[in-house]
Amino acid sequence: MRVRHILAAAPLLLGACGNKQDAEKIYYYEVKGETCEDVKQWISNPEHMLNYPGESKAYVGYATTFIGYECDFQVIPQNTGSNCCTTKPDNIDTYCKATTYLPQWDGNDKCWDRLMDRLKAHEQRHASIGCSYAGRLENALSVLESTACSAESIIDACINATDELDKKIDEIFSGIIHELRSAHSAYDAETSHGKTQGTVLDCNCE
């Protein structure tokens, strides 16, 4: 099957697919209480907070970003008398999906509104940090290529070159994901998870 793909240079789907129209989503969870102080207590209870996937710590809000890609393999057999073949990614398409989870309270309080503005700004910044890595991924993929030669046949060479390219793409992707995670952690360390930006509810706000 692989050979057929290569000979026909048919699109080979490498990444998971996302829905671009659905790129940014915000989900709200309901917060209970009559007054600002009630709400303050409610949201400071870890049982009411959100667990970030894979972490035991609970948060009042959080954002996740998912970057993905699709590309075809361009397969270029070299007609130089030797069985060599070059492959590179073609029609690279990267995308980002950001999802934000935030509290929602139906009460009316300016201090709550202020908290929400600041919380949203903090999470939105996470979303834009994460999504900036989709562009970096595209740049990194666009310069990749792989060449292999084979004593057996040109098809063999093309299969090997494609396998190698596949591995390089995986490495690039893992590297970018690692950088993305570090960037989120750095932003949270810098802002103390938003606290220095005022993401703590102060019911006596002016």
Ligand SMILES: [Zn+2]
């Ligand atoms: Zn954060």
